[in-house]
Amino acid sequence: MRPFSYIVPRTLSEASIAAKKPGALLKAAGIDVVDRMKERKHDATELVSLLPLKDRLATIASDGLGVRIGALATLAQIADSKDLANAAFAALRESAGIAATPQVRNRATAAGNVLQLARCWYLRSSDLQCLHGRDGTSCLAMVGDNRYHSVLGYLDCVRVHPSNLAPALLALGCDYSTELAGKTTRRPLRDLFPTEPKAEADEHTLLPGEILTAFHVPPQPMGARSAYRESREKLSFDWATTAAAARVVIEGGVIKEASLVLGAVAPVPLDRPDAAKMLVGEKPSDELFVRAAQRAFVDARPLSHNGYKPQVGMAVVREVLHAVTR
Amino acid sequence: MTKDLHDGGAFSRRSFLKGASAAAVGSAALHANADAHQDGPKSYAQGAHAIALTVNGKEHRLQVETRTTLLDALRDTLDLTGAKKGCDRGACGGCTVHVDGLPVNACLMLALDAQATQITTVEGIGRPGHDHPLVLEFARCDAMQCGVCTPGMVMSSLHCLQTNANPDRASVQRAISGNICRCGTYGRICEAVAGAAKRMQGEKR
CATH class of the missing domain: 1.10.150.120 ([2Fe-2S]-binding domain)
Structure with missing residues (x-):
């Protein structure tokens, strides 16, 4: 790591002002940031630590109208949270509980997981210049080794969104809160991700100095359940090759509401409303889930090395739908 | 040369590294404490800072740079070489120590972030004459x-x-x-x- 100065804010507005300066980088636990700085992918001159604000930002609490997950709550906290014990929140516990390793989950935060830099080996290399962040002139993965890259929803950069937690949060219809210049804003989580995930755009829509402070999980009706499943190459310390989070509300054996979000197959966590709609009004069955899974990947455009992804992804969707209706 | 190598550890790789890191710290301006500005947040400038870490129940005063990881502080400054530097990226677990009772990767934690925590390393889990x-x-x-x-x-x-x-x-x-x-x-x-x-x-x- 190159030398940097380290800022200890006392308030969110101090953190916000410090983070706006050119060369400044916000960090929570620093799992991804320290990694990137060691790789010289980022040479921040100032690191603004949010850990001093942990007392305010790391709690998970039911507020009667749902559950508020502080931005600095750790993945281990989410996986074991009593406030998220209900079957409706299972996708959150499951996605947080299988990310990385026990050691990483004990420090990695909810916001850090959602906002980590994409794991593309070309864009994370300090030796290569690619289109991402306007460093280079082309997407190296588009024509290179793209076995872990996008099959859906990509434009000029085929990175995938690496977060486990994001598909689960989206499937549950969460909001997120931010603070910028003393102003708190709450928006639906889909607004955190670009609608056009171009190479030169950030992977999130936060403004300079804007700090993600919490995720808000809405209250769930009776019969609501959720689940998360993913495929990966190793049982531990791996990122998903495909992932799916589902939420359903079941009444009298019939699916009344459904949502389905894919992870690790597109530059953003990808909502699949058309596939989810096929489930509504139906009784759970394998035949139904197979059709929904096909729908979820109907417009897949595999690259040269990731033709397996739609096949495996459909199996994962089928599996998550079985899990959520079991 | 052969004599040196067998001379009861008079010169080892470890003592060389320790000497080198002490020289590096010595050559940088030592900031006794983080600067606290009345009109802004506390900040630690680039370079060396005196901090305290509580390791295995004992408080240690030591000098670290802002970029020093907990792992490097433990191994290179406090001579607690039980935690190992394998991948240095949180993937191998060789550097696992407990921070406030939870296993974490010391290689991905800045030493500054470990202030005001209870750190336990493998050296601290037994009692003298009584192995864990x-x-x-x-x-x-x-x-x-x-x-x-x-x-x-x-x-x-x-x-x-x-x-x-x-x-x-x-x-x-x-x-x-x-x-x-x-x-x-x-x-x-x-x-x-x-x-x-x-x-x-x-x-x-």
Whole structure:
């Protein structure tokens, strides 16, 4: 790591002002940031630590109208949270509980997981210049080794969104809160991700100095359940090759509401409303889930090395739908 | 030259590294404390700073740079070389230490972030003349070959036993799933943890 100065804010507005300066980088636990700085992918001159604000930002609490997950709550906290014990929140516990390793989950935060830099080996290399962040002139993965890259929803950069937690949060219809210049804003989580995930755009829509402070999980009706499943190459310390989070509300054996979000197959966590709609009004069955899974990947455009992804992804969707209706 | 190498450790790789890092710190301006500005947040400028870390129940005053990881502070400054630097990216678990009772990767934690926490390393888990049951069982089961992963394995296993006095094999496997053993001694490590659980229950009786 190159030398940097380290800022200890006392308030969110101090953190916000410090983070706006050119060369400044916000960090929570620093799992991804320290990694990137060691790789010289980022040479921040100032690191603004949010850990001093942990007392305010790391709690998970039911507020009667749902559950508020502080931005600095750790993945281990989410996986074991009593406030998220209900079957409706299972996708959150499951996605947080299988990310990385026990050691990483004990420090990695909810916001850090959602906002980590994409794991593309070309864009994370300090030796290569690619289109991402306007460093280079082309997407190296588009024509290179793209076995872990996008099959859906990509434009000029085929990175995938690496977060486990994001598909689960989206499937549950969460909001997120931010603070910028003393102003708190709450928006639906889909607004955190670009609608056009171009190479030169950030992977999130936060403004300079804007700090993600919490995720808000809405209250769930009776019969609501959720689940998360993913495929990966190793049982531990791996990122998903495909992932799916589902939420359903079941009444009298019939699916009344459904949502389905894919992870690790597109530059953003990808909502699949058309596939989810096929489930509504139906009784759970394998035949139904197979059709929904096909729908979820109907417009897949595999690259040269990731033709397996739609096949495996459909199996994962089928599996998550079985899990959520079991 | 041969004499030097066999001269009771008069000059070792470790003492060379220590000397080099002391020189590096000495050449940078030492900031006694972080600067506190009335009109802005506290900040630690680039360079060396005096901080305190509580390791194995004892407070240590030491100098670190802003970019020093907890792992480097433990190994290079405090001479606690139990935690190992394998991948230095949080992937191997060789650097596992407990921070406030939870296993974490010391290589991904800045030393500045470890201030005001309780740090436990593998050196701190027994008492003099009384090895920890995990250490005894790792030895009895021969649960290692090269031994590089062992301190991290012990720290992950310790947390497993602290949260579950009688863990089944699946729980042990989950607990050590962030630690890589390139020699493949996982089976014996699981046996050692089971043995330690029995030993610890016996000690309580």
